[in-house]
Structure formats: structure tokens, C-alpha cells
Amino acid sequence: MPPEKNVASFPGLLLKKGKIKEQFYGVIKELILSGQLQAGRKLPSSRTFSEMMSISRNSVLSGLERLTDEGYLVAKRGSGTYVAAVVPDDVIGIKPAAPDKQTGGETHSPDVNPQTQVMKQLWQETLPHSGQNLTFNIGVGCSDLFPHELWGRLLGRTWRQFRHQDGRLNEAMGYRPLRRAISDYVRTTRGLHCTEEQILIVSGTQQAMNLAAQVLLQKGDEVWLDEPGYDGALGVFTAMGAKIRPVIGDQHGMDIAYGIRHWPLAKLIFTSPSHQFPLGGTLSLSRRMALLDWAAENDAWIFEDDYNSEFRYTAQPIQALQGLDRHQRVIYAGTFSKMMFPGFHLGFLVVPENLAEHFKIAKYYADTRTSYLEQTILATFIAEEHYARHVRRVRKACHERQRVMTEAIQRYLPEIVGVEPSDSGIHLVCWLSEDIEESTMIEHCRKAGLGAQPLSRYCQTRPEKQAILFGFAAHSPEDIVAGIRKLAQQMAKE
Structure with a gap:
């Protein structure tokens, strides 16, 4: 067989020590990058390479296949293998274009939704109070008590079955067995009236609020929000262009009469009746009924954030607003993150029957559907009663x-x-004496490595009394005592 025409001028090939296929791949790639093998150059056949270098043809084929997969070579059917016109390293190494001389290289503000500037301001106000991963952070559950080994076994079992399952079972509303398990659970433990057809699986409470805002609100609509209240809700509804109306509260929760008197045109009421955030009051039964009646009469919606209902210690769980609602005005939101572990972002909505289709469409266009694998594991975790035991x-x-x-x-x-302990919740509200400023106390906490949060972070107006919030659920009793002692020692130094 006559030698190939492109062999005579082919650069010398010298392999180094190591696996033959790796070394062949490396030497060809080096010749391409150095320019010795230029774009469009045809390579000898795999058989010729094998004879030239006295190596196995399989090693050659492996190296050529890898170079082709990575974009250094191009295989043309019936013709051969060629060096690619543009190799990946050239693309990665492209330098950014020089600034337009006519504009002098100036950076112009992009034309974006003006509400993003409002969100940016809220975000910047939050950053100084960020607790990062410090002790006593707010909103973190008993992550140290989560049964990781059990979850791992369920994950293994689910993963082995995963390839045999039909992914189409994961609808936009969520994995049906999980929706069924949640429906059964909340009817028993929270007194909700719902079916699995009303359950929508979401990626946490923030997405739940975003979907509710998208479905129910228009720009300029009024929204009631506790004062002080959840800053995450403030950001979501502000971003939608809603007008936030602060409603004061007391130990009996949101003052419904105050809200009706001052903001009678509200379209949506955001409330956490089981444990008002951040002060911890429980919305009394009389206020619950007054809110439900007013919402029905005024065609308003109620978003019930039941983020903390399972953390009740000395009293029986209180029936959710949704369970008392006779007029289908309540959108109920629940989350698993605080009971599971911080990185677990699954939650759910219970929506009125006449809104289910609207929420389904909004969820579909938000992210199509939530992670299938996590949903299947959680469904098993609940159905086999592991979740109920973990809650206890x-x-x-x-x-x-x-x-x-x-x-x-x-x-x-x-x-x-x-400190005024509550019969529920996973943080404490600690009222400060008049001798110390909130900002000074927070500075002491940061120096002591504590992620306490100031009450002012959750207020739209300056609070009458200053306070800080300590999260306690994620720490052992020994670590809690050590943290408070460390704070006291830090304050004694100054």
C-alpha cells in the first residue's frame, strides 16, 4: 500500500512517559496549538499513525476521538480527519472588543424595569445586617438533627428506581404522589380543606410569593404587610410594583381593624397568622374571622405564610386560615426547609380550586417544574411517616x-x-435596654461571631423599641450557652 501523501511532511511525533492514548492525545493537541498543524490540515489515518509510531490503533482512535469531541479536529465522512478552522483555545482567548471611540468608552445605564432600582435599595439596606454563616442566624431549623443516613438510603433507593420511572409523571403542579402525601398531612395536622388537585409544589416560599404576585396583582395594587414584617415579602411585592401598606400588630397578631380602617382598598393581605414574623404573635380567632369576612366582601386575597406552624411547643396547633375559609380567598404556603435542612428548597401552595389552573400556568412558565428526584424522595419520607417522627x-x-x-x-x-419566650418559633426577640443602641449591640454580636439580626431590618418605619433577634434552633444547648457567654465577655471588654 503506498504511503499517504500527507505523511511525508508530517511533524515528528515523540511520546512522553505515561498512558499511550493520553500521550498521543497530548502531542497532537500540542502540535495544533503551536501552529505546526495548521487549520484545515488533513491528518494521516489511524492505521498510518499506528504504523508510524508503533503503537496500537486503539490508542490512536481514542486520542483522535477525544480531540474531535473537544473541537480540535473535524471528521469528514469519506474524506478523513482535519484540524478544525477554529480551536477551543482560540475562542476562549478572544479579548473583549475595545470601547467605541465615539462614546469614549463610557458605561451607560441599561434600560431595565425601574422596580429593579427599588429592589437594589432594599438589598443594600439588608446587606449590612447579613449574618452569613454565624451562630444564632435567623430562619435556620434543627439542621443538626436531620436524619442524613436515612435520607441517604431513601436517595439510593429512589435513584435505583429513577431510570425506570417516567419523568412525565412530574407535572407542572408537582409530582402527584408528593401532592397526595402533603394533602393528607396538612388536612390531619393543620386542619386544611383541600385535595391534591389544589397542591402546587414550589421551590420555597420566595417562589410561592412570586407566583402569587404574578397571578393576583397588577401594578399599583395595595398589599397589607405586617409592621414589622418579613423583608422577603416586602421585596417580592415591591418588585411587582405593588403599594405596600404597613399594618401594625400586637400580641394577638396583625391588627385587622387597623388595616381595614387605613387601607380599605387592599388587593392582597400577606400574613403569618400562626407565628407573626418577626415578633411572634398569634392571630386571634376573632381577628381571623374578621379578616376572612372582610376579604370575601371586598374581593381581596389572603396569602397565608405558615412557615413556622410545626414549631409549637406548649399549645395545640392552631387551625390555619385556609381551614376556616368558606369563600376560597386564602392561598396557603408551607415550607420544608426549616424542618429539613437549609439547602432543601421545596415548599408548596394550597390554592383555591378556581385559581389552580392560573397558578399551574404561572409555575410552568417560571421553571416548567420542580426537581423530580427531590420530590420523589420527600414523598417517600412523608408516606412512610419518617417526616412525622422527625417533626416530633x-x-x-x-x-x-x-x-x-x-x-x-x-x-x-x-x-x-x-427576653420574652414564645410558645412557638425558632428565634427569640430580645428587647434592649435604653442604655444601648441597636447598632452597637449588633456590632458586639458580630465581634462575638453571632448572626443576630436587628429588629429595624424588618421595619418600614423606625420602631418605638429597639430589639435584636437570636435564632436558636440550629445549635445544641451547650453551643447556645457558649455563644451568649461569649457575647457577654465581648461586651465586658468595651
Whole structure:
């Protein structure tokens, strides 16, 4: 067989030590990048390479296939293999274009929704108070008590079955077995009236609020929000162009009469009746009924954020607003992140029957559907009653941790902080004495490595009394005492 025409002028090939196929790949790539093999150059056949270098043809084929996959070579059917016109390294190495001389290289503000500037301001106000991954962060559950080994076994079982399951079972509304399990669970534990057809699986409470705002609100609509209240809700509804109307509250929760008197045109009421955030009040039954009646009469919607209902310690769970609603005005939101672990972002909505289709469409165009694998594991976790057992264990531990934190504050900071424990929740509101400013207290906390948050972070107006919030659920009793003691020592230094 006569030698190939392109062999005679082919650069010399010298392999280094190591696996033959890796070295062949490396030497050809090096010749391409150095320019010795220029764009469009045809390579010898795999058989010729094998004979030239006295190596196996399989090693040659492996190297050529890898170079082709990575874009260095191009295989043309019936013709051969050629060096690509543009290799990946050239694309990666492209330098950015020089600034337009006519504009002098100036950076112009992009034409974006003006509401993003409002969101940016809210974000910047939040950043100074960010607790990062510090002790006593707000909103973190008993992550140390999560049964990771059990979850891992369920993950393994689900993964083995995963390839045999039909992914089309994961609808836009969510994985049906999970929706069925949630429906059964909330009817039993929270007194909701719903079917699986009303359950919508979401990627956490923030997405739930975004979907509700998208479906129910138009720009300029009024929204009631607790004062102080959840800053995440403030950001979502502000971004939609809604007018936020602050409604004061007390130990009985949101003052419904105040809201009706001051903001009678509201389209949506955002409330957490089981445990008002951040102060912890529980919306009384009389206020619940007044809110439901007013919403029905005024064609308003109620977004019930039940983020903390499973963390009740000394009293029976209170029936959700949704369970009392006779007029289909309540959108109920629940989350699993605080009971599971911080990185677990699955939640759910219970929507009125006449809104289900609207929410389904909004969810579809938001992200098509939520992670199928996580949903299948959670469905099993709930159906096999692991979740109910975990809730009981966490509830007992959290009650103990709340007690320990209260006693530690009373022991080490009695003249500085006044604490009022609640019968629910996973953080404590600590009222400051008049002798110390909130900002100073937060600075002491940061120096002590504590992620406490100032009450002012959640207020639209300056609060009458200053306070800080300590999260306790994620820490052992020993770590809680150590953290409070460390704060007291830090304050004693200055």
C-alpha cells in the first residue's frame, strides 16, 4: 500500500512517559496549538499513525476521538480527519472588543424595569445586617438533627428506581404522589380543606410569593404587610410594583381593624397568622374571622405564610386560615426547609380550586417544574411517616433549646436584654435596654461571631423599641450557652 501523501511532511511525533492514548492525545493537541498543524490540515489515518509510531490503533482512535469531541479536529465522512478552522483555545482567548471611540468608552445605564432600582435599595439596606454563616442566624431549623443516613438510603433507593420511572409523571403542579402525601398531612395536622388537585409544589416560599404576585396583582395594587414584617415579602411585592401598606400588630397578631380602617382598598393581605414574623404573635380567632369576612366582601386575597406552624411547643396547633375559609380567598404556603435542612428548597401552595389552573400556568412558565428526584424522595419520607417522627423529635429539641437560650440571656445579660419566650418559633426577640443602641449591640454580636439580626431590618418605619433577634434552633444547648457567654465577655471588654 503506498504511503499517504500527507505523511511525508508530517511533524515528528515523540511520546512522553505515561498512558499511550493520553500521550498521543497530548502531542497532537500540542502540535495544533503551536501552529505546526495548521487549520484545515488533513491528518494521516489511524492505521498510518499506528504504523508510524508503533503503537496500537486503539490508542490512536481514542486520542483522535477525544480531540474531535473537544473541537480540535473535524471528521469528514469519506474524506478523513482535519484540524478544525477554529480551536477551543482560540475562542476562549478572544479579548473583549475595545470601547467605541465615539462614546469614549463610557458605561451607560441599561434600560431595565425601574422596580429593579427599588429592589437594589432594599438589598443594600439588608446587606449590612447579613449574618452569613454565624451562630444564632435567623430562619435556620434543627439542621443538626436531620436524619442524613436515612435520607441517604431513601436517595439510593429512589435513584435505583429513577431510570425506570417516567419523568412525565412530574407535572407542572408537582409530582402527584408528593401532592397526595402533603394533602393528607396538612388536612390531619393543620386542619386544611383541600385535595391534591389544589397542591402546587414550589421551590420555597420566595417562589410561592412570586407566583402569587404574578397571578393576583397588577401594578399599583395595595398589599397589607405586617409592621414589622418579613423583608422577603416586602421585596417580592415591591418588585411587582405593588403599594405596600404597613399594618401594625400586637400580641394577638396583625391588627385587622387597623388595616381595614387605613387601607380599605387592599388587593392582597400577606400574613403569618400562626407565628407573626418577626415578633411572634398569634392571630386571634376573632381577628381571623374578621379578616376572612372582610376579604370575601371586598374581593381581596389572603396569602397565608405558615412557615413556622410545626414549631409549637406548649399549645395545640392552631387551625390555619385556609381551614376556616368558606369563600376560597386564602392561598396557603408551607415550607420544608426549616424542618429539613437549609439547602432543601421545596415548599408548596394550597390554592383555591378556581385559581389552580392560573397558578399551574404561572409555575410552568417560571421553571416548567420542580426537581423530580427531590420530590420523589420527600414523598417517600412523608408516606412512610419518617417526616412525622422527625417533626416530633425536632419540636422537643427546639423547646429545650429555647428554654436554654432564655435562661442563658437572663443569666449573662440581665441588665441589657429582656427576653420574652414564645410558645412557638425558632428565634427569640430580645428587647434592649435604653442604655444601648441597636447598632452597637449588633456590632458586639458580630465581634462575638453571632448572626443576630436587628429588629429595624424588618421595619418600614423606625420602631418605638429597639430589639435584636437570636435564632436558636440550629445549635445544641451547650453551643447556645457558649455563644451568649461569649457575647457577654465581648461586651465586658468595651
